[in-house]
Amino acid sequence: MSATHTFSLFLPAPEKIISATLLLMKIRSQVEEIKITHPELKNSRLINVGMYRAKGGIRVKLYFSQGEEQALATEKRAEF
Numbered sequence: 001m002s003a004t005h006t007f008s009l010f011l012p013a014p015e016k017i018i019s020a021t022l023l024l025m026k027i028r029s030q031v032e033e034i035k036i037t038h039p040e041l042k043n044s045r046l047i048n049v050g051m052y053r054a055k056g057g058i059r060v061k062l063y064f065s066q067g068e069e070q071a072l073a074t075e076k077r078a079e080f
Contacts, residue, residue: 005064007034012057
């Protein structure tokens with residue numbers, strides 16, 4: 001069974017998010033930085049992202065795993 005690594009970030013943001021694209025670009029840059037600073041994630045993939053409103057910004061949870069198929073199989077997913 002593969003290990004899942006979780007990281008929590010806080011991204012300061014104004015009252016309203018003006019651009020979802022800008023928010024996703026910030027998250028993407030944080031993912032790249034985390035993978036560089038944590039060598040244990042070398043062969044891992046980002047398998048899930050959670051975002052929650054927090055006072056003064058957005059709390060982001062990033063989930064990394066080496067065994068993507070196993071991790072996704074145990075998670076309930078919303079259908080859109």
